[in-house]
Amino acid sequence: MKEAYLGIDIGSISTKGVIIDEDNNILASSYIWTEGNPLGSAKKLLGILEEQFDKETYQIVATGTTGSARNLVGAMVGATMVKNEITAHAIGTTTLYPDVRTILEIGGQDSKIILVENGVAIDYAMNTLCAAGTGSFLSSQAKRLGVEVEEFGDIALKSTHPTQIAARCTVFAESDLVHKIQMGHPKEDIIAGLCKAVVSNYLNNVGKGKKILSPVVFQGGVSKNIGVTAAFKEALGCDIIVDENGHLMGAFGVAILAGRSSKRKVFDFSVEDMEFKTRDTNCGRCPNNCEIICVYRDGVLIDSWGNRCDRGAIKIGTKLAN
Amino acid sequence: MNGVKKVSFPSFTHYNYAFKYFMENGVGARYIMPPQMTLRTLDRGTKASPDYVCTPFKTTLGSMMDCLEAGADTIFMSMGLCRLGYYGELQEQILRDMGYQFDFVNLSEYSTGKRRDYIKALKRLNPRMSVAKMMLVLAETVKLVEQLDEAEAMYYKNCGFEKVKGSCKTAIKRYHTAVETATTGRELEAAYKKFKKEFNDIELDKPENPLKVGVVGEFLTAQDAFSNLDVEQKLADMGVEVYRYLNATSRMFHYKGKNLQVETSEYCKYDMGPTSTINIWAAKNYASHSFDGIVHIKSAGCTPEIDIMPVLHNISEDYKIPVLYLTYDSQTSDTGLATRLEAFYDMISMRKKVL
Numbered sequence: 197m198k199e200a201y202l203g204i205d206i207g208s209i210s211t212k213g214v215i216i217d218e219d220n221n222i223l224a225s226s227y228i229w230t231e232g233n234p235l236g237s238a239k240k241l242l243g244i245l246e247e248q249f250d251k252e253t254y255q256i257v258a259t260g261t262t263g264s265a266r267n268l269v270g271a272m273v274g275a276t277m278v279k280n281e282i283t284a285h286a287i288g289t290t291t292l293y294p295d296v297r298t299i300l301e302i303g304g305q306d307s308k309i310i311l312v313e314n315g316v317a318i319d320y321a322m323n324t325l326c327a328a329g330t331g332s333f334l335s336s337q338a339k340r341l342g343v344e345v346e347e348f349g350d351i352a353l354k355s356t357h358p359t360q361i362a363a364r365c366t367v368f369a370e371s372d373l374v375h376k377i378q379m380g381h382p383k384e385d386i387i388a389g390l391c392k393a394v395v396s397n398y399l400n401n402v403g404k405g406k407k408i409l410s411p412v413v414f415q416g417g418v419s420k421n422i423g424v425t426a427a428f429k430e431a432l433g434c435d436i437i438v439d440e441n442g443h444l445m446g447a448f449g450v451a452i453l454a455g456r457s458s459k460r461k462v463f464d465f466s467v468e469d470m471e472f473k474t475r476d477t478n479c480g481r482c483p484n485n486c487e488i489i490c491v492y493r494d495g496v497l498i499d500s501w502g503n504r505c506d507r508g509a510i511k512i513g514t515k516l517a518n
Numbered sequence: 519m520n521g522v523k524k525v526s527f528p529s530f531t532h533y534n535y536a537f538k539y540f541m542e543n544g545v546g547a548r549y550i551m552p553p554q555m556t557l558r559t560l561d562r563g564t565k566a567s568p569d570y571v572c573t574p575f576k577t578t579l580g581s582m583m584d585c586l587e588a589g590a591d592t593i594f595m596s597m598g599l600c601r602l603g604y605y606g607e608l609q610e611q612i613l614r615d616m617g618y619q620f621d622f623v624n625l626s627e628y629s630t631g632k633r634r635d636y637i638k639a640l641k642r643l644n645p646r647m648s649v650a651k652m653m654l655v656l657a658e659t660v661k662l663v664e665q666l667d668e669a670e671a672m673y674y675k676n677c678g679f680e681k682v683k684g685s686c687k688t689a690i691k692r693y694h695t696a697v698e699t700a701t702t703g704r705e706l707e708a709a710y711k712k713f714k715k716e717f718n719d720i721e722l723d724k725p726e727n728p729l730k731v732g733v734v735g736e737f738l739t740a741q742d743a744f745s746n747l748d749v750e751q752k753l754a755d756m757g758v759e760v761y762r763y764l765n766a767t768s769r770m771f772h773y774k775g776k777n778l779q780v781e782t783s784e785y786c787k788y789d790m791g792p793t794s795t796i797n798i799w800a801a802k803n804y805a806s807h808s809f810d811g812i813v814h815i816k817s818a819g820c821t822p823e824i825d826i827m828p829v830l831h832n833i834s835e836d837y838k839i840p841v842l843y844l845t846y847d848s849q850t851s852d853t854g855l856a857t858r859l860e861a862f863y864d865m866i867s868m869r870k871k872v873l
Contacts, residue, residue, distance in 0.1 A: 264853070282861035316872045317865045319840040322858060405831040484556040 200254040203451025206265035209304025211237040224248035234265035256463040260454030271499035277454040286317040288449025297409040302418035352388040352423025359389035391423035410434040415442035479508040526550040526590035528581035544655030547643040550590040573817035574738040592621040599792035658703040678754035679724040732804030733762040734797040735815030763800035791822025805837035810866040818847040
């Protein structure tokens with residue numbers, strides 16, 4: 197039986213999963229919406245992956261999780277590798293494109309830039325305090341304009357005179373957008389303007405002070421939007437590589453990391469049928485009142501986090517009292 | 519006791535031990551140790567503060583409330599070279615509006631640079647203070663601050679590599695307890711000597727060429743572990759030597775601003791605020807001593823520290839050293855911080871292997 201590695205990337209908006217073999221070939225992959233329920237969507241994801249996966253020839257021996265719900269889902273699937281999404285993206289992309297110099301990434305809630313030299317990340321930045329210019333901004337504006345966010349790119353490319361839209365802040369951008377709509381700007385110009393606004397916001401915030409060298413890889417959910425890609429091409433004046441699996445790169449990267457590490461734990465798909473529950477409690481043993489999150493599998497505590505000292509430590513294996 | 523005050527200074531890393539020693543032995547006032555800051559401190563401080571003020575204002579205000587509830591009747595507040603200089607006045611007003619009754623000694627009101635004015639401020643804490651005794655104890659206190667800072671530097675340099683987990687923490691905690699109860703300069707010296715011996719005996723498991731990270735940033739947030747969500751400890755725990763030049767010793771007692779400015783003149787011509795020159799100098803120093811990374815810490819809206827960020831960009835580019843910029847406000851979730859720190863660590867460790 198051949199070895200395979202599973203990687204799951206649970207973001208705020210979407211949940212991504214891949215299974216790869218030892219040569220980093222993708223055996224199974226899926227991309228679904230998180231819909232505010234990371235445990236449920238992870239289960240659903242595993243169901244989809246199981247259908248595509250050839251259990252006769254391969255066995256999953258290592259599992260990695262990344263993304264903002266990596267701890268939670270890591271506890272659920274018994275991950276051997278829990279890694280932050282920045283490292284996972286860097287590893288995934290540099291494996292596919294060894295000579296990449298700049299990785300642009302725009303996801304649902306966050307955006308980041310990773311600079312690479314000799315196949316190793318040398319500097320990175322991530323948006324702080326502000327979600328302007330990310331995927332969730334685009335999808336909420338799509339709703340306002342009455343189009344599907346998936347069609348955004350095609351509509352944007354039709355425009356010849358993109359509308360100027362203030363890009364510094366979502367609130368300003370939105371009121372500027374409403375104003376331009378009411379002034380009678382055509383829809384395609386507004387959508388193209390939005391794509392441009394996302395790019396200039398990104399370059400002025402996350403990319404500030406960073407030297408963007410080619411080859412440039414653009415990934416994350418927003419990279420599927422050809423309008424934004426075109427705007428990046430224009431702003432940077434160089435070719436932009438968008439991988440067809442760009443949206444899976446985090447999951448792909450963490451699967452590679454799980455495979456590289458020496459930790460091994462056979463994964464079977466039985467977790468799909470187990471019941472997982474999370475609960476938060478307040479420690480209460482000092483005025484700090486740490487919020488402790490507990491994860492239960494079939495009523496038994498399997499992991500907890502959030503406590504800042506030993507006083508808040510909770511015993512694993514405790515039964516859920518109801 | 520006639521006119522002798524129960525004084526307190528808002529919680530600020532280990533410097534409260536020095537305040538206590540100085541107030542009790544030099545000035546002859548009673549010192550109330552500020553209770554350890556908790557989320558409640560920050561919550562109450564934030565609620566009573568103007569929205570856009572820097573975070574240290576909120577934490578110190580919250581801590582003042584804690585102090586008053588712990589029994590202090592007088593708050594002592596420092597002066598400062600940035601907005602800090604106005605903290606005291608506003609904080610006093612806010613606390614009075616909330617109904618607290620207390621005396622407030624705001625050093626900003628006495629900061630003429632003349633010794634007799636500072637003595638006037640201290641005499642408010644104890645009218646019968648002996649100036650000669652105070653000056654003597656002041657010298658001992660300066661020495662104490664130097665030792666506290668040195669102990670902390672030793673701690674963050676080594677605690678990530680201890681063989682028995684927690685042994686460094688135990689040693690430094692024991693030292694702090696000894697300092698807190700000391701009443702003479704001789705006891706302070708003995709405590710420090712004992713700490714040094716105990717600390718040097720701790721078994722370490724350090725690689726020959728460990729990862730080194732330098733910390734620069736705003737005076738309070740960079741130094742105070744509560745305010746920066748223990749970022750230095752988190753870094754050290756990953757197996758990193760953490761260095762921070764910025765502390766009271768180097769910024770206040772042995773500050774050579776003019777010289778530091780000369781040494782960083784290729785990056786900036788003027789002094790841009792209380793800690794900008796020292797931070798730029800420190801960053802350049804870390805970079806030229808082939809450190810693996812720099813972490814820049816500031817509270818949201820700290821103008822002097824925002825000003826030095828472009829300079830750090832240039833240093834980062836010239837010396838090819840990554841800089842992690844962290845901005846703190848009154849949010850206390852450390853998930854975002856952990857993600858960034860982990861990624862930073864992964865990056866500098868992989869980079870070190872390749873280069």
